[in-house]
Amino acid sequence: MNQKIVGKDKRDWIRAFPLIEKIIETEEVVWINPEKENFSPESGVIKKEEIVDAEERLERFAPFIMRSFPETAASGGLIESPLLEISQMKKRLMKMSKEEIKGRLLLKGDHALPIAGSIKARGGIYEVLKIAESLALSEGMISTDDDYGMLQEDRFRQFFSNYSIAVGSTGNLGLSIGIISATLGFQVTVHMSSDAKQWKKDLLKRKGVQVREYPSDYSQAVEMGRQQCGEDERCFFIDDEHSRDLFLGYAVAPMRLEKQLKEMDVRVDEDHPLFVYLPCGVGGGPGGIAYSLKMLYGEHVQCFFAEPTHSPSMLLGVMTGKHDAISVGDFGIDNRTDADGLAVGRPSSFVGKTVGPYLTGIYTVEDQMLYKLLYNLYQTEEIKLEPSALAGMYGPVQIARNGWFSANYSAEQLQNSTHIVWATGGSLVPDEIMESYLQKGNV
Template structure:
């Protein structure tokens, strides 16, 4: 296999140039820091998106809040704003220190996108936002709505009948499909969710119960996206939500950062040169974590350090960023199977749009085995009574990696943060879990218990 030519070079040459690739091909865990990382003020000059774009997304979500509050009662407490809590997880911090024999200065927090209302994952941000933007565009174009209206009027037969003449398609490993399927069906759109072989059965069942058409494939995520795109191209009234390249999805995720800043303000938590924020984001194709990271950099600039977290069998974003090949490379090109129980992260080829947007802003990335995700899932339930799906645990081990790996220690030293780690805030972004059926969560817990007993 080493003799196979890829992008003009034998695979062996790629691995000689990027020695970490050897470990990745062996599906060993790695921790990579980004040599292209730059100061915020330099990096932002190369990026086409701005704070104005994010503000526009925030304003659109505010216009839709009365509608959301009306049709999704679980959002009434927040007046139709889809947001998740942020919590300290001191007990889990102690568990991690014990599990890995690693002292962890600073605080450990969890951003509970696992408990976002409506679809129970980070995808409730970008996925729902893009559906709402499309719905607004159509209604404005046909003069059915003006931006000054109370958008709760959209919950009526007139609008449902209007949207029933249009369709939405998406390719997904599960969570994005859930958010788009639930929101699209609620508005009245016909919705087609093309799902990869990694997608969990309960997610397919839930989508069908909401009225979505689920199209299943034996192959991975890339095939589901390709088929969804193809379907939309053949129908002028069908809108394709492109997880790989969508600026709208990305902006929907970006909005999280401003809301986190408000939560920090309410908790009297400062992020500044003396109080650094480290954020660990589970990463599949890259849209969700990329959008969140971009939003955080806009607000906290050089005082926030964002790391992507991937399964050892699906390290596509790490591979794309490290080699600079972005969407031109897939894990399968290097013989990695892209099979992981972290279904939301089971992506073989990264988003080129996200990789290129973040290539000077992302601090680094790392990989984690399925076994460790299950072990931490069990410990999280025991210590904090918080239930997450396996992929959501990928971020939780981030501080351990940063503080124990040589590349992580070197990053801290080079950024002059040695004396500031006692004040650091480590935030794991929990991407999904609250909608997992109880019996399946019990199976996850049991698997985590078995792994810990073996160890």
């Protein structure tokens, strides 16, 4: 008897969505959203005022961040990353793929974000800061007009030590939350799945974070974190699958990106389309960024999510409309990938329902291609990323190969276009491990 998957036989799912057959075979695929909607700020689940509020909160914390993390001094305590032109990598991509990439190719360098060295420094750190602010305000220890640099004082650390924070993570979210929580004085536990890299666990332990490891995947780590906080009213669980605050922390990024694009004389309008490629795990980071980009640029920006061939959870969830009711395991896909931050078998329903309607498409990439791209990016631009961060790099090739660009834009529009690959992590990777990554890609 065939096992039912959300009420249907596997064969029925394949008949309804023929692409599933290739997805099951872990082949690289491109899915273009046939029901994509135009973004409407009025009907959006998240309002612009909420994103502005998040940005203002991060600005209030800038003095504390600058004093706690001197590497942020140049940016005045703002946790931000560079926007880089990678023209040599563009030439290498075209040579590798035999596909023409028209327009400029830029890299949003979230691998270089201070404190946590990944995109998770945005959402993860933001949510912890919001918790800290709420607690301190409720006790009358601060007001929003104060210099938040005072949160470095021992009295605040002692106060926050009465509370705990927990999170389930495959790696980078745990790093960002563990580091900032420990700095503030919280008791913090990171529940980590078997996919998490050992060096990330070791780094957290050195920062004074309690790390609990599980032989299963991301879902179990999240469940154990929920369970921990369910038993303790002074524990805050940071829920990567459902958190609105994580989402808002990520959504601040495009507001800052807008200024960077203007500084680089990059126009975004009907004649100058913008294409953005975002590596996707459970979905919070790319979801918050894509949503905010659509709020800023509407139909002048097209957003694509990128997943490993062995962990296409958001693709299955959004394509079928079943979101977190469906998992890669339901189709016999093993969810094993070296792209640890993307090793998620079941996507966020909140992100899928909030952002899915506005996504232009989702594509998948093989692990070996991630390593090959990693090696070639270092050779051409001397930029070091971790494997998962390269998922976005294959986007311009995949979408060009699919024929979507030429079917939807004129040659002139494409020549005036800009592609942004979102680099999600890499600067904290130990040298010996990065060297092994480069060797894997040099084939």
